Structures are given as structure tokens and as C-alpha cells.
Amino acid sequence: MGDTGAWRIRGRALPGGEPCDWFVRDGLLTAEPVAGAVDLLPVDSPAGDSWILPGLVDAHCHVGVGRGSVGTDINTATAQAVAERDAGVLLLRDAGVPVDTRALDQVPGLPRIIRAGQHLALPKRYMPALGLHLNDESELPDAVAAQARAGDGWVKLVGDWIDRGVGDLAPLWSPKVLKEAIGRAHDEGARVTAHVFGFDALPGLLDAGIDCIEHGAGLDAELIAQMRSQGTALVPTIINIASFPGIADGAGRYPVYAAHMRALHARNPEMLAMAIDAGLDLYAGTDAGGFIDHGRVVDEIEALSAAGLGNERALAAGSWAARRWLTGQDGLVEGARADLVAYASDPRVDLNVLRSPSHILLGGSLVGR
Ligand SMILES: [Zn+2]
Helix, strand or coil, X not given: CCCECCEEEEEXXXXXCEEXXXXXXXXXXXXXXXXXXXXXXXXXXXXXXXXXXXXXXXEEECCCEECCCEECCHHHHHHHHHHHHHCCEEEEEECCCCCCCHHHHHCCCCCEEEECCCCEECCCCCCCCCCEECCCHXXXXXXXXXXXXXXXXXXXXXXXXXXXCCCEEEECCCHHHHHHHHHHHHHCCCEEEEEECCCCCHHHHHHCCCCEEEECCCCCHHHHHHHHHHCCEEECCHHHHCCHHHHHHCCCCCHHHHHHHHHHHHHHHHHHHXXXXXXXXXXXXXXXXXXXCCCCHHHHHHHHHHHHHHHHHHHHHCCHHHHHHHHCCCCCCCCCECCEXXXXXXXXXXXXXXXXXXXXXXXXXXXXX
């Protein structure tokens, strides 16, 4: 896959923007000069220095979920991972898939995947082909422990979904079972996140010590303050919330649900402004798979910036800060795997630059378009 080389990498590294001078040896970064290393990036170019990121991060996508929200075969999953990579994504958190994608870990040139196992839901309370649908909530703690052991440090709950008996969004789990279940995940060393569109499921999840909320359109100021004080992150999937009016249009016999989805969509900019004001940890996630295409993380980073985060913090939310949150590690440091993406100019000035990476390096190999 691509050229492996003894590269020399000179440019400006983000965050910070300071000049950097790295060498690649055996697929790892080192400051120690490597004999015969070839410059990967243009140097002394009239256009100026290249700008280097430790890769973008899609913190919520589904490599292994295809059109119609069903599991894919491994070839389709591979193509989805390639689409993410070609967009500059070198690390992604799979937020629940129904198929085993571990084979991708052996394919050179694909992004690193941090898996959350299978969605945990109840019968008729999530998309039928996705996730494990438990018989009743008493099975949740054991199921969470099993998914914690099967994944890469995350477990994914469906926090709310339409309850057709009620005709509206409603929580799936009681606060008591959530406390026990999330405690079991933490005992296994895993973090827990939940799909939550509305408000009602949030207090139980947050009181139980959940680590992250996905979507979160129903958050209010008080819950945002609770998240801030507990260190709970939010992955708002703004480009997915844009689909809420369409979901409402298709809600047929459930007018209360339809109105609820429209209201959540309408107030989402206000929710994001509150979250940003409060200094909540936000990360970029596209929710690709099902009905959003893979490879759209730059759209989400731009949406985060436009929501009030600004270019630099939105970029952090979709790269270095997200990497640190998911792996506990910084990207461009001595001895790190040589994973990086280079751009011809500073993406903090114009996020659109992120759409045209000049070079993508994974494990020291040049990959991509
Ligand atoms: Zn999702």
C-alpha cells in the first residue's frame, strides 16, 4: 500500500503551528535524523510551509452499517473506511455496528477503529437490524459487561427512541438499571455513551455517570452544567440533526413524535450555543452509515465552527483533542506511529482547506488519493 519510506517531514504542526522537523523510521516518528530520508512535503515552497495534523477524527460513525441501516459485508465496510481515510480521518470511533469488522485491523492503510460493540436496545425500540434487542431491562447490566469486553473501551446504549405505544420519544431504561449497568462497564474499564434525541432519558443517564452523550438535542442549561461538572462529553452530530424534519415528515401515525422531532431540530442551535458557552467538551462525529455518507467529517467540523465554536476549537474537536479523548495520547510526538495528514495552508484560517489533504501517512506509508 503506497510508498513506505524513510521520510523527513518538515512543516508546521498543529496544534500550535510551530515549525516541526520529523523523521520516520520503521513507521514511527522520531526527531533523530535518519540517513537517506527523503522530504515528504515541499520545502522552501513559494506557497509557504505545509500544515500537519495528527489526522482528523470521526468520533461517531458506523463502518459496517449501510443504506437502510443494516449490517454490510466486509467489502462495503472496507470502502467506508477508505472514504473516511480519504477525508483525512485516521482515527474513528465506531458507535455501534451489527457485524464483526475486526478484519479491517489487519488491512494496511485504513484508519484506526475504536469499537463500541453492538447497540444495546429493547424490542421495537431501535432500528430492527441494528444492535442487541434485550428481552427486558433486567438483562442490561450483563449485556453491558459483555459488550465492554467485546469492544475497544466503549459501550453504546440506545437511550431513547420512539415508543409506539406512547406515540413519542421515550427512555428505554430506568435510572436504577442504568446505575448498575454503567457501573459494570466502568468496572470493566470501559466508557459508556448513549444515543439520546430528546430530554427525558438524559437525567437518568447523567445521574448514572455516563461518559458521553450522542446527539443530545434535548439538553438544557441545567443538564449541560451537570455534564460539565462530571466531565461528560457531547458528540452533537449536527449534520445528523439536520435530518430531523425529514424523520418528522415520515412519522405518519405519530404526530406528537413528529412535532417533538421538529421542535428538537428548531432548538438545536440554541442548545449548542449553551453547550459552547458552558465550555462543554464537544467532539466531531458524523453518524455516517445508514443514511449519512462516510467521509463527511469536514462538514461536521464546519458545522461546529458555525455553531459558535470557531475554527480552531472546531478543528481540535475533530482532530487533536478528540484523539486525546479517545486514546489518551497525542499524535505528533517522539515514538508515535507516523500517522499524519498534511495540507498546503493553515486550516484554522479556512476550514475548507481540510477538503484537500496533500499527503496522508498511515504507519509511515503514503496512502490515499
Ligand atoms: Zn449513530
